[in-house]
Amino acid sequence: MTITNSVRACLFITAVTIAGPLAALEYKETPGLDPSLPPVAERLPAEPLIVDLEATGRKVGKQGGSLDTLIGRAKDVRLINVWGYARLVGYNEKMDLVPDILADVEVEDGRIFTLHTREGHKWSNGEPFGAEDFRYFFEEIASNESLTPSGLPPFLTVNGKGPKFEVLDETTVRYTWDEPNPLFLPELAKARAPFIYRPAHYLKNFHEKYGDPDFIAAEAKKGKSRDWAPLHNKKDDMYNAKNVDMPSLQPWVRNRDDSDLRFVLERNPYYHRVDSAGQQLPYIDEVVMTVADGKLIPAKTQAGESNLQARNLSFADITVLKKGEKQNGYVTALWSNSKGSEISILPNLTVKDPVWRELLRDTRFRHALSLGIDRNLLNRVLFFGLGKPVNDTVLPTSPLYKAEFATKWAEYDPEQANALLDEIGLTKRNGEGTRLMPDGRPLEIIVETAGEDQVQDDALELVKEMWGEIGIELFAKPSQRDNMRERAITGDLVMSVWSGFENGIPTSEMPPENYAPVRGDAFSWHKWGDYYETKGEGGEKPDWAPAERLMELYTAWLGSRTPEERTAIWEEILQIHADETIHIGLVSGVPQPVVVKDVENVPLEGIYGWDPGAQFGIHRMDEFYFPNPK
Numbered sequence: 001m002t003i004t005n006s007v008r009a010c011l012f013i014t015a016v017t018i019a020g021p022l023a024a025l026e027y028k029e030t031p032g033l034d035p036s037l038p039p040v041a042e043r044l045p046a047e048p049l050i051v052d053l054e055a056t057g058r059k060v061g062k063q064g065g066s067l068d069t070l071i072g073r074a075k076d077v078r079l080i081n082v083w084g085y086a087r088l089v090g091y092n093e094k095m096d097l098v099p100d101i102l103a104d105v106e107v108e109d110g111r112i113f114t115l116h117t118r119e120g121h122k123w124s125n126g127e128p129f130g131a132e133d134f135r136y137f138f139e140e141i142a143s144n145e146s147l148t149p150s151g152l153p154p155f156l157t158v159n160g161k162g163p164k165f166e167v168l169d170e171t172t173v174r175y176t177w178d179e180p181n182p183l184f185l186p187e188l189a190k191a192r193a194p195f196i197y198r199p200a201h202y203l204k205n206f207h208e209k210y211g212d213p214d215f216i217a218a219e220a221k222k223g224k225s226r227d228w229a230p231l232h233n234k235k236d237d238m239y240n241a242k243n244v245d246m247p248s249l250q251p252w253v254r255n256r257d258d259s260d261l262r263f264v265l266e267r268n269p270y271y272h273r274v275d276s277a278g279q280q281l282p283y284i285d286e287v288v289m290t291v292a293d294g295k296l297i298p299a300k301t302q303a304g305e306s307n308l309q310a311r312n313l314s315f316a317d318i319t320v321l322k323k324g325e326k327q328n329g330y331v332t333a334l335w336s337n338s339k340g341s342e343i344s345i346l347p348n349l350t351v352k353d354p355v356w357r358e359l360l361r362d363t364r365f366r367h368a369l370s371l372g373i374d375r376n377l378l379n380r381v382l383f384f385g386l387g388k389p390v391n392d393t394v395l396p397t398s399p400l401y402k403a404e405f406a407t408k409w410a411e412y413d414p415e416q417a418n419a420l421l422d423e424i425g426l427t428k429r430n431g432e433g434t435r436l437m438p439d440g441r442p443l444e445i446i447v448e449t450a451g452e453d454q455v456q457d458d459a460l461e462l463v464k465e466m467w468g469e470i471g472i473e474l475f476a477k478p479s480q481r482d483n484m485r486e487r488a489i490t491g492d493l494v495m496s497v498w499s500g501f502e503n504g505i506p507t508s509e510m511p512p513e514n515y516a517p518v519r520g521d522a523f524s525w526h527k528w529g530d531y532y533e534t535k536g537e538g539g540e541k542p543d544w545a546p547a548e549r550l551m552e553l554y555t556a557w558l559g560s561r562t563p564e565e566r567t568a569i570w571e572e573i574l575q576i577h578a579d580e581t582i583h584i585g586l587v588s589g590v591p592q593p594v595v596v597k598d599v600e601n602v603p604l605e606g607i608y609g610w611d612p613g614a615q616f617g618i619h620r621m622d623e624f625y626f627p628n629p630k
Contacts, residue, residue, distance in 0.1 A: 025050065027278045030063050030269070032285065037269050038126070040280055045118035047103060049273045051281070053623060058601045060275050061283040061625030067307045067599065069287065072294030074260040076311070078240045080287060084250040085617030086272075088115065088188045088196070093607070093618055095507055097185055101249055101272060103171075110180035110561055111158075117171045122270040123247035127201045134173045136200035138165045140207060141236070146229040153194060154533075155187040158558075180561055183511055191614040195238040199247040206232040241265075251282040251622040263289045273622060283625035301595050304328030308624070309595040310335070310608060310615065315342075315383060316455055318593050330597035331604070337592045338609025340514075341392035341500025341585030342383075343459050345369070345447060349547070349582070350527035350540060352491030355439050360494075361544055364420045366581040370409045371417040372470045373463055379587045381462065382455055392500035392585025393577060397607075399507055400570050406588075408578040417470045426471070435471035444473040448496045450481040456497045459586060488526040496523045500585050502610055508566040510612065515573050516554035517547050524582060546580050599624050 027040045037043065053060050071079065090100045099105055101121070106114040121129045141147050142156065152162045156175075163175040175184070187194055204210035206219065208228045216228045225231035237243035241254045241263075249272070252265035265287040273281040292300055297312035302324035313321070321332045347360040347369075359365050375389030390406035421435060426443065428436040435443040445467075449456055457476060464474040476497075479487075487493040501514045513519060517528035520539065528547055530539030542548050550573060557569045577583070592608040601623050607613055 025278050043270045045121040060277045064629030065626035066286045067284050070292045070297045070306050071289050072312050077263045080265045082191045082614045083616040083621045085614045086250045090189045091612045091618050111177045114174045124253045124268040125247045130170050131167045131173050132200050133197040137198045155183040191611050206235050252287050261291045282622035307597045313593045315590050333594040333604045334591035335594050335606040335608040338505045338607050339500045340504035341588045342590040343586040344392040344500040345584040346496050346524040348493045349525050367409050368417040368420040370581045370584050371413045374412040387587035387590040392583035395504040398505045405574050405578045409581050434473045446475050446477050448477045448479045451478040508570045516550040
C-alpha cells in the first residue's frame, strides 16, 4: 500500500502476507468440491492473498467440516457477511487497515485513492471481478436517481461534492476528491460495509439500461415490484443474504433457498485467500445457522449444539456455560468487549420537555447523577468484580486512552452529589424526601429500557436505591428498541439505558462518529444527529455549547491531513466527554463469553465488537478449522 502525504498514515501491509515468488507455492485441491469446477489454480486470482498462519501464532489447518451456530432471528443469516469479513480493506487484530480483496491501495494527499484489484479474481459464480463492478456501482446505482434517490452516500462526498471516478484499466479504479476524505477507507472496513462494487454481470439483467425489457417486466411481476428500480434493489443484496442468486466475494455463500429456520452457507470456491501450504480458504466447508429462541440459546449452547457461539450469550451465562464444558466438550473463552461501557445511562439532551431539557443540559446535574452511583458495588454484584467501575469512554487498549477519561466524576460521592443538586436550586422536597423540579414536579426520572438485557434491568434496580439517597426517584420503564427510538425522535424520551459507545477501542485514524452528534440513532441526542444526517431538513441544530464544539471538532477531523491533527482532535473530544459526563457509564471491560467446540485457530483471548471488529471478523473466521473434519 502506497501512502503519499496521506490522511491514512497508519495503513500498511502487515506480516500476515508472504512476500516472494508465488510460483514456489503449489496450490492444493479442496476435497469434496464439485468436480466440474475448474482446478484451484484457475479459480484463484493470479496473486491471491497468501496467509502466513504461523507468523500470527496459528496453525495450518485442514479443509472440510460443517460448523453449527445458533441465531436468534431468521434475518441474522446476514451475519455470515459480517463474520466472513472479506473487505476491500479491513482491520486486523492490531486495528490497522490492511488490503484484503484489493491487492493494493495508493493514497495521495488524503484525497486521491487508487484501488488495485487482483488480476484473475472471480465472483463466487466464476465470473470476473474487476473495475467494471466498481463503475457499475458508482455510475449505474449510486448516481442513478431511480435506484438511489438520496444521492451519493455521505462517505463518498466531501463538502457535499462527490469524487471524480475513473476506470484506469480492467483492475484499477481511482476516486479523486477536491479535499481530503478520511471517511473513505474506514467505511470500507466496517462490519456492514457499503460495498462500493457490485456484480455487474448479474445486476445488469435487472437494469433498464442493460436488461431485456420483457425479462425485467416478467421478473418485476413475479417479485411484485412496480417497475425495474425496486426489482433491481431487491436483487441487489450484498449484505442481507436473502437473494441466493447474488454472487459474492465472501468466504461462505448462501446458495440454497432454505427454510426460515435453518440456513446452510457453502464455501466460495473462488475465494481469494490461501494458506502457506497452498490450501484455499476458508477451511470449513459450510456454516449452518439454526434459528432458535434467543432466550434458549445459552442453554442450547451449554448442551453442545453450537461449534462457535457468542451471539445471544452474555456475561450472566458464563457460570452455566463453564459447568457444561467437560460434559459437552467445549471451551468458554472470555473475550474483551470493545464497547466503551457494558451499561450506560443516557440522558436525552434533546428532550422536548423544556424543564427536563434545561435540567439535563446542566452539567452539575449530570455530575450529580454520576457521583450518586456506586460503581464498585455494581461491579461486584453484577459482574463478580471482573469489570472496571469507570466511565463510558475509550478502553485502555486504545492508544487514545487516558486514566482521567475513565475516572473523572466517576467516584461514588453522594455528599458531593447532594451539594451539586442543592447548588442547582433543587432544595425543595416532597413528603417522601424526593426533590422537586423547578416547576414543582417530583424529580422522578423514567429510564426506558429495551427489555433485551436482564443485567441492565438489575443495574437500574441498584441505581434506583443509590439515587434515592440523593433525593431522586428512578422508575425503570420496560419498552422495546423500536419504541424507544420513536420516543427519541418525538423528544418524549427523557433517559434510557443502553450499552456504551460502540467503538471503545478507536485510533485517531477512525472517525469519531460515535462521540459527536452526527447520527440520528443516538438516544442521547437524536435531534442533533438527525439535523446533521438530513443536512438541516430534520431534527434540531445543536444549541448547547459542548455539542456545538463536538460538531466543530468532527468537521475539523474530516478536513485533517496529518495523524497529529487527528490525535489532537480526538483528545479534545474525549476530554469534553470526561468533563461533561454526557453518557453516565457504569462498568466497562466486562468479558464476552465465546463458546468453541471442536474448532481450532479460535483465539482464547480476543476482541468482541461490531465496529471495528465485525464480531468474529477481525479474527479471520475463514482460518478456523476442524482438526478432525467430518
